Amino acid sequence: MANIPDMKRDSMNAFGVLVVGTGAIAELHIAALRANPRTRLAGVVDTDPARAAAASHTNGGVRATTDLTEALAWPDVDGCVVCTPNASHAPIATAIAAAGKHLLIEKPMATTTADAAAVVDRFAAAGATLAIAHTHRVYDYSLAVKSALDAGAVGEPTLIRVSMLGGWIWGDWHAWVLDPNRSGGHALHNGVHLLDLVTWWMGARPESVYARGRRQTATELPIYDYLEMILRFPGDKVAHCELSRAHRPGSLAHRDILVAGTEGVLTLPWDGEQSLLFDERGVSALLPTSGSAFVRQLDGWLDAIDGGQPVARGEDGLAAVAMAEAAELSMTTGQPVPITGSRVGVR
Amino acid sequence: MKTVRVLLAGFGGLGAQDHQSAMYAPAFTAHPGFRIVGVAITHPGEAERARQAAVNLSVPCHDDLDTALSTVEAPVVSVAAAAPVRAEALAAVLRAGRHVLADKPFAMTLAETRELAALATATGPSTVTVAHHHRFHPMVTAAASAIRSGRVGLPWNVQADFVVAGGTPCPDGELLNFGCYAIDVVDALTGLGVRRVHALPAGTGLTLLALDHEHGVTSTIVVGRTAELAGLPPGRLTRHRYRISGSHGVLDVDATKPELTVASSSTMARTWLAARTVDRLLDELYATVTTGRDSVVGMPQALRTAEVLDAAQRASTTGAPVAITTWTERRAG
Numbered sequence: 041m042a043n044i045p046d047m048k049r050d051s052m053n054a055f056g057v058l059v060v061g062t063g064a065i066a067e068l069h070i071a072a073l074r075a076n077p078r079t080r081l082a083g084v085v086d087t088d089p090a091r092a093a094a095a096s097h098t099n100g101g102v103r104a105t106t107d108l109t110e111a112l113a114w115p116d117v118d119g120c121v122v123c124t125p126n127a128s129h130a131p132i133a134t135a136i137a138a139a140g141k142h143l144l145i146e147k148p149m150a151t152t153t154a155d156a157a158a159v160v161d162r163f164a165a166a167g168a169t170l171a172i173a174h175t176h177r178v179y180d181y182s183l184a185v186k187s188a189l190d191a192g193a194v195g196e197p198t199l200i201r202v203s204m205l206g207g208w209i210w211g212d213w214h215a216w217v218l219d220p221n222r223s224g225g226h227a228l229h230n231g232v233h234l235l236d237l238v239t240w241w242m243g244a245r246p247e248s249v250y251a252r253g254r255r256q257t258a259t260e261l262p263i264y265d266y267l268e269m270i271l272r273f274p275g276d277k278v279a280h281c282e283l284s285r286a287h288r289p290g291s292l293a294h295r296d297i298l299v300a301g302t303e304g305v306l307t308l309p310w311d312g313e314q315s316l317l318f319d320e321r322g323v324s325a326l327l328p329t330s331g332s333a334f335v336r337q338l339d340g341w342l343d344a345i346d347g348g349q350p351v352a353r354g355e356d357g358l359a360a361v362a363m364a365e366a367a368e369l370s371m372t373t374g375q376p377v378p379i380t381g382s383r384v385g386v387r
Numbered sequence: 388m389k390t391v392r393v394l395l396a397g398f399g400g401l402g403a404q405d406h407q408s409a410m411y412a413p414a415f416t417a418h419p420g421f422r423i424v425g426v427a428i429t430h431p432g433e434a435e436r437a438r439q440a441a442v443n444l445s446v447p448c449h450d451d452l453d454t455a456l457s458t459v460e461a462p463v464v465s466v467a468a469a470a471p472v473r474a475e476a477l478a479a480v481l482r483a484g485r486h487v488l489a490d491k492p493f494a495m496t497l498a499e500t501r502e503l504a505a506l507a508t509a510t511g512p513s514t515v516t517v518a519h520h521h522r523f524h525p526m527v528t529a530a531a532s533a534i535r536s537g538r539v540g541l542p543w544n545v546q547a548d549f550v551v552a553g554g555t556p557c558p559d560g561e562l563l564n565f566g567c568y569a570i571d572v573v574d575a576l577t578g579l580g581v582r583r584v585h586a587l588p589a590g591t592g593l594t595l596l597a598l599d600h601e602h603g604v605t606s607t608i609v610v611g612r613t614a615e616l617a618g619l620p621p622g623r624l625t626r627h628r629y630r631i632s633g634s635h636g637v638l639d640v641d642a643t644k645p646e647l648t649v650a651s652s653s654t655m656a657r658t659w660l661a662a663r664t665v666d667r668l669l670d671e672l673y674a675t676v677t678t679g680r681d682s683v684v685g686m687p688q689a690l691r692t693a694e695v696l697d698a699a700q701r702a703s704t705t706g707a708p709v710a711i712t713t714w715t716e717r718r719a720g
């Protein structure tokens with residue numbers, strides 16, 4: 041078995057991180073890596089040589105390659121951050137586990153429950169840390185909700201409503217997200233954020249999901265750009281997850297949260313986090329300067345490598361994939377679908 | 388303004404509700420177009436309340452509805468009979484050819500609602516107005532008008548929340564108690580019949596409804612009652628909102644507004660400025676009675692609401708969505 045890197049090192053020998061996939065999300069991960077004194081960007085990998093070269097150039101000439109195997113053999117790579125298209129996550133994670141490196145992987149950790157379970161097993165066998173980038177857990181709003189719920193502010197939560205609405209951001213018909221073979225569909229691509237959040241807040245695993253999807257922007261869309269996933273938990277508890285990239289105007293950015301519990305109600309409405317700007321174009325939202333979710337997430341991963349717990353474990357990523365797969369099936373059949381395949385309880 | 392005489396029939400409802408005393412009598416009294424001329428007892432359990440109301444209003448109290456109908460000359464009867472005798476009371480008033488203001492829920496079951504609908508058609512031309520007063524919230528009426536004129540394009544989704552905090556839980560369940568209000572507002576906003584319903588209970592007082600409408604429109608409604616909340620009188624709405632997403636825009640209606648908040652060192656008071664929804668309901672009733680037109684919240688709305696509630700109750704029990712097999716076609720226009 042490969043020698044598993046640890047976190048005990050001095051400032052001259054920071055934890056080397058390989059970033060695999062150099063798209064938009066990678067920039068957020070890289071910014072967090074470069075800001076953290078515990079880490080060093082060890083190199084970048086992208087299947088597109090031009091993008092790999094551009095990422096290298098942007099990041100001070102760091103090593104770049106199109107070959108993951110080559111990069112995993114570099115001597116100062118201790119861990120990897122993966123932000124490639126979804127369907128490539130499982131095979132890349134498998135290679136990283138075989139190389140004995142730690143992994144922080146973007147959601148969804150895989151596009152099937154079977155693949156996700158296999159990845160969890162491989163990292164357990166390798167003794168390396170697996171963390172899933174369910175970044176929404178460490179946004180300011182989410183931490184505030186979790187903190188209030190943990191303090192018993194509303195008693196026991198019984199109904200959670202989360203809506204994340206926005207307009208079209210996926211480019212044109214060639215965008216990889218629109219190809220269900222590459223993205224796994226919208227429930228897997230971004231639905232997992234909401235599914236993970238509500239189960240984390242509810243403190244329970246759902247029994248079934250009833251989902252409705254819409255091909256709103258175009259009837260020929262291969263994926264649903266708007267979806268509602270209704271989770272049913274034991275003991276008459278319900279979570280409603282609403283996710284949209286179909287809203288118009290495209291400038292819309294609504295995040296709306298309601299948690300009703302046995303003793304109270306928690307709300308973070310869509311106009312609770314943003315300023316309104318009235319100008320010649322009309323009214324738009326002015327989002328506050330964003331906080332440090334990617335920094336927190338990175339710290340959580342590093343702490344986990346040092347023996348703690350990551351923000352979201354492999355088991356949490358697996359549970360989210362299982363929920364999302366069941367949701368996709370529910371959208372096709374029009375019936376509630378039991379959720380199976382996640383093997384452990386929620387943390 | 389021509390004055391229309393009104394008989395108040397029944398001082399009961401679901402559980403211990405007495406909307407006749409709490410809502411309709413005060414609204415009829417305040418409305419310049421109506422004059423209450425008598426009350427009738429429809430169930431022994433409400434006799435005391437009926438007699439007290441009669442004293443307060445300085446009108447005669449009749450010991451039963453049949454006597455009142457044959458004695459009192461009033462073209463309008465406000466029916467808020469106790470649950471066990473509600474359908475029977477409505478039937479008596481319809482057979483007597485009177486205009487009806489019907490407390491919600493119109494009847495306790497879909498079957499009863501259908502029988503009364505058939506009776507109303509047979510006994511016509513008097514009108515039925517169901518007390519779904521929340522559709523007369525000024526923000527709801529403005530929203531409905533904006534939607535009809537295309538301000539959001541073609542609506543494709545509605546998200547609704549109708550959540551009351553505190554107050555006496557309804558022994559018949561909050562879905563039957565409040566569901567009609569929220570379902571009716573969604574109907575007022577979209578005008579689209581419901582084809583399929585799924586319902587999931589949440590906690591002891593809430594239900595999440597997932598409705599599939601005509602033209603592929605979907606809606607989701609959270610309705611019911613939560614714990615009492617500080618700073619809010621028990622039984623007041625804590626969350627009342629409708630978000631309508633359309634092909635070309637989004638309309639977000641917070642129906643807990645408009646609200647006047649006054650705070651001082653000793654107190655904070657929140658006054659809901661749209662509290663005149665029952666007055667506006669009576670404006671609608673007055674218009675239908677004096678012009679003979681159908682009510683915008685009449686028998687078809689009572690039927691559609693009852694169909695959705697019935698399907699929701701079945702879905703909630705079986706755990707699977709239920710199709711509404713005899714959904715009502717709305718008149719064009």
